[in-house]
Amino acid sequence: MKQSQLFTKTRKEAPKDETSKNAQLLIRGGFIHKEMAGVYSILPLGLRVMERITAIVREEMNAIEGQEVTLTALQEKAVWEKSGRWSDDVVDNWFKTELKNGSEVGLAFTHEEPLTGILKEYVSSYRDLPRYVYQFQTKFRNELRSKSGIMRGREFIMKDLYSFSKNIAEHEIYYERAKQAYIHIFNRVGLGDITYLTFASGGSFSKYSHEFQTLTDVGEDTIYIHEGKKLAINEEVYTDDVLENLGVTKDELVQKKSVEVGNIFSLGTQFSEPFELTYTDEAGIQQPVIMGSYGIGIGRLMGTVVEILSDDKGIIWPEALAPFDVHLIEIPSKNDAVHAKAERLYVELQKAGKSVLFDDRIEARAGEKFADADLIGIPIHIIVSERGLADGVVEIKTRKTGESKTVQDNEVV
Amino acid sequence: MKQSQLFTKTRKEAPKDETSKNAQLLIRGGFIHKEMAGVYSILPLGLRVMERITAIVREEMNAIEGQEVTLTALQEKAVWEKSGRWSDDVVDNWFKTELKNGSEVGLAFTHEEPLTGILKEYVSSYRDLPRYVYQFQTKFRNELRSKSGIMRGREFIMKDLYSFSKNIAEHEIYYERAKQAYIHIFNRVGLGDITYLTFASGGSFSKYSHEFQTLTDVGEDTIYIHEGKKLAINEEVYTDDVLENLGVTKDELVQKKSVEVGNIFSLGTQFSEPFELTYTDEAGIQQPVIMGSYGIGIGRLMGTVVEILSDDKGIIWPEALAPFDVHLIEIPSKNDAVHAKAERLYVELQKAGKSVLFDDRIEARAGEKFADADLIGIPIHIIVSERGLADGVVEIKTRKTGESKTVQDNEVV
Numbered sequence: 001m002k003q004s005q006l007f008t009k010t011r012k013e014a015p016k017d018e019t020s021k022n023a024q025l026l027i028r029g030g031f032i033h034k035e036m037a038g039v040y041s042i043l044p045l046g047l048r049v050m051e052r053i054t055a056i057v058r059e060e061m062n063a064i065e066g067q068e069v070t071l072t073a074l075q076e077k078a079v080w081e082k083s084g085r086w087s088d089d090v091v092d093n094w095f096k097t098e099l100k101n102g103s104e105v106g107l108a109f110t111h112e113e114p115l116t117g118i119l120k121e122y123v124s125s126y127r128d129l130p131r132y133v134y135q136f137q138t139k140f141r142n143e144l145r146s147k148s149g150i151m152r153g154r155e156f157i158m159k160d161l162y163s164f165s166k167n168i169a170e171h172e173i174y175y176e177r178a179k180q181a182y183i184h185i186f187n188r189v190g191l192g193d194i195t196y197l198t199f200a201s202g203g204s205f206s207k208y209s210h211e212f213q214t215l216t217d218v219g220e221d222t223i224y225i226h227e228g229k230k231l232a233i234n235e236e237v238y239t240d241d242v243l244e245n246l247g248v249t250k251d252e253l254v255q256k257k258s259v260e261v262g263n264i265f266s267l268g269t270q271f272s273e274p275f276e277l278t279y280t281d282e283a284g285i286q287q288p289v290i291m292g293s294y295g296i297g298i299g300r301l302m303g304t305v306v307e308i309l310s311d312d313k314g315i316i317w318p319e320a321l322a323p324f325d326v327h328l329i330e331i332p333s334k335n336d337a338v339h340a341k342a343e344r345l346y347v348e349l350q351k352a353g354k355s356v357l358f359d360d361r362i363e364a365r366a367g368e369k370f371a372d373a374d375l376i377g378i379p380i381h382i383i384v385s386e387r388g389l390a391d392g393v394v395e396i397k398t399r400k401t402g403e404s405k406t407v408q409d410n411e412v413v
Numbered sequence: 414m415k416q417s418q419l420f421t422k423t424r425k426e427a428p429k430d431e432t433s434k435n436a437q438l439l440i441r442g443g444f445i446h447k448e449m450a451g452v453y454s455i456l457p458l459g460l461r462v463m464e465r466i467t468a469i470v471r472e473e474m475n476a477i478e479g480q481e482v483t484l485t486a487l488q489e490k491a492v493w494e495k496s497g498r499w500s501d502d503v504v505d506n507w508f509k510t511e512l513k514n515g516s517e518v519g520l521a522f523t524h525e526e527p528l529t530g531i532l533k534e535y536v537s538s539y540r541d542l543p544r545y546v547y548q549f550q551t552k553f554r555n556e557l558r559s560k561s562g563i564m565r566g567r568e569f570i571m572k573d574l575y576s577f578s579k580n581i582a583e584h585e586i587y588y589e590r591a592k593q594a595y596i597h598i599f600n601r602v603g604l605g606d607i608t609y610l611t612f613a614s615g616g617s618f619s620k621y622s623h624e625f626q627t628l629t630d631v632g633e634d635t636i637y638i639h640e641g642k643k644l645a646i647n648e649e650v651y652t653d654d655v656l657e658n659l660g661v662t663k664d665e666l667v668q669k670k671s672v673e674v675g676n677i678f679s680l681g682t683q684f685s686e687p688f689e690l691t692y693t694d695e696a697g698i699q700q701p702v703i704m705g706s707y708g709i710g711i712g713r714l715m716g717t718v719v720e721i722l723s724d725d726k727g728i729i730w731p732e733a734l735a736p737f738d739v740h741l742i743e744i745p746s747k748n749d750a751v752h753a754k755a756e757r758l759y760v761e762l763q764k765a766g767k768s769v770l771f772d773d774r775i776e777a778r779a780g781e782k783f784a785d786a787d788l789i790g791i792p793i794h795i796i797v798s799e800r801g802l803a804d805g806v807v808e809i810k811t812r813k814t815g816e817s818k819t820v821q822d823n824e825v826v
Binding site: 004005006007008009011030033035036039040041042043044047050065067068069070071072073074075076079095096097099100105107114118119121122123127128131133138140142143144154155363 | 421453455460480485486487489508531536546567
């Protein structure tokens with residue numbers, strides 16, 4: 001894409017009320033726009049990153065037999081009363097509104113209830129199980145405060161998968177597969193090294209849930225990591241009992257701040273019971289369905305990457321998530337041959353399968369272009385200037401290291 | 414995909430309160446699930462159709478230089494007060510809710526206001542225009558009644574594009590390009606023949622807006638079509654004055670019921686003025702930006718296709734929108750060779766680039782499978798049975814015509 005056509009521009013300053021680094025950089029780079037605290041529109045550069053994250057997560061969910069759906073935001077009171085989660089005393093972050101006829105409706109903050117209701121229409125026999133259903137869908141959460149940029153939104157896209165299994169053994173096998181899929185995802189987006197499988201509080205059904213916690217000082221969580229075993233314990237379950245249970249000792253653990261980038265949860269019959277989601281087993285006996293839920297916030301993941309992979313100049317996207325593979329920068333010149341060469345490279349790089357943001361702006365100075373490119377954070381910068389024209393070379397700079405080298409024109413691609 | 418694994422099943426009956434044919438067939442086929450009137454979850458088969466529609470629309474919007482974004486559902490009061498559209502007396506289908514601090518927020522029913530606000534941050538010079546921005550995003554409209562299935566939802570995905578031009582001449586050129594893009598879209602989804610460019614009421618800025626109206630008896634609109642000129646006039650502007658203006662006479666026109674599947678609208682300065690969205694032209698003079706808006710409801714389009722392309726057995730998807738290219742149906746048999754042959758074909762068809770729904774269910778009878786396949790409406794059915802085994806043939810049936818022929822195994826792909 002030609003940068004002269006892109007409707008966004010970089011900005012020197014983020015809005016004054018924006019205190020989080022992730023949103024500051026993303027707003028300044030033109031990736032997102034702040035509508036209000038915790039509510040951000042996604043602009044073209046941001047959407048490209050979100051789509052790359054989504055594609056990775058979708059691949060991994062399909063690989064563990066997930067079937068994709070899109071459930072609704074608007075939710076009926078009766079559905080949530082079944083599980084006891086309609087009341088604002090139980091769930092304190094509902095957004096509620098009403099239909100013209102006066103019926104109260106809610107905006108879904110999660111989807112266990114409606115999906116369990118849907119499955120009830122299709123599951124009756126052991127032949128109908130197991131089933132795994134997921135979506136990328138907008139959640140609404142009426143957070144009291146929202147100061148972490150896109151890491152804790154009032155409106156945000158979440159991937160949520162729900163598993164429906166015949167029994168605990170079958171559930172546990174899938175739970176392990178989901179755990180592995182999550183590890184793949186965090187490796188692929190470039191957070192693998194600093195993301196820890198973390199033991200957190202379970203529910204009535206299981207002793208623990210598992211979170212994926214990524215180390216960062218801006219995280220809202222405190223965890224105790226065991227470097228050798230690559231696991232962590234959330235402070236909420238940091239007790240002698242749990243330590244013993246996991247076979248670790250206090251002196252092996254280091255306290256860290258972190259952000260929860262994913263969580264997987266054994267739900268047991270918490271939802272299948274009130275919804276009477278049962279099946280007839282091979283012996284003709286009615287059995288309750290065993291459920292699990294598996295979440296990843298797509299925007300939070302983008303925000304976490306920005307918090308961690310950035311420097312004082314801007315964002316440093318990992319290759320897998322960058323909005324474009326290459327930032328091609330033309331240094332404006334009175335010599336038409338510079339522009340012709342940049343245009344030629346733009347076409348050739350795309351022919352070679354690379355996505356390219358081409359800074360073809362004629363009114364911007366070289367320094368401005370370099371600063372913009374560092375802020376936007378595409379991994380590779382290719383600089384076409386008059387200086388390299390005579391020698392038939394361009395400069396190729398790596399955003400991460402700042403190192404640059406001179407390459408012959410015919411060797412660029 | 415193997416049908417034995419798909420979590421949905423066909424249903425004999427739609428919910429009793431569902432009176433529209435589109436939702437009845439889509440629910441019975443397992444494409445959607447009704448949460449409440451006008452609110453439908455999209456299930457795997459439905460999502461595949463929606464994604465094909467989305468891909469076509471996205472291609473056409475990119476072809477006319479659209480830049481994709483995703484704006485937010487939650488909307489601040491102050492933004493909509495600028496244009497005078499916050500009041501429930503002006504806009505009667507708002508859903509409103511509030512933040513924990515008591516601030517009222519709305520759920521967007523359209524996005525002129527927030528997008529104009531965003532563009533104001535990026536547009537200042539003639540060099541920044543024109544710009545075209547679009548999204549596929551969930552709209553919320555608090556309809557008093559909602560009885561048309563997915564053709565008039567309270568929550569639905571809409572593609573909305575907004576154009577920002579320097580002057581009326583530039584706007585009009587783009588408006589024509591958008592019109593052509595819309596014609597391409599309706600041709601590609603199989604509604605071209607019965608979709609009419611329709612003159613409808615304009616606004617303070619232009620005499621007319623243009624709707625794309627598709628003929629169907631369940632439509633809520635009445636239009637007067639001119640077959641020769643392939644245009645129509647919405648009854649709301651069906652006056653002698655307009656007829657004369659368009660150079661047509663009453664006796665050339667036929668009254669029809671129709672559904673509005675798209676609309677394009679010249680907005681002039683209706684939004685740029687209150688938002689002070691202006692630019693400095695080449696002569697250094699401040700000028701207002703001229704806007705247009707261009708909408709297509711993705712769910713409504715799916716519903717319209719189902720209303721029109723269906724028979725008493727079920728849906729008849731056009732090739733471009735079908736959830737799968739081929740429905741491969743194995744007639745259960747005690748002879749293992751039947752299943753082996755079906756499995757082989759399943760692999761071969763996919764290798765040849767066809768998407769396949771493979772009805773491998775062992776517990777369903779042949780008649781059930783045929784009825785299900787007719788209801789789901791994939792264009793081509795390939796039937797593998799014991800009968801064809803000895804002769805090395807399969808039966809290939811066209812859903813639309815019901816015609817079937819026998820084809821040698823090695824000629825199927």
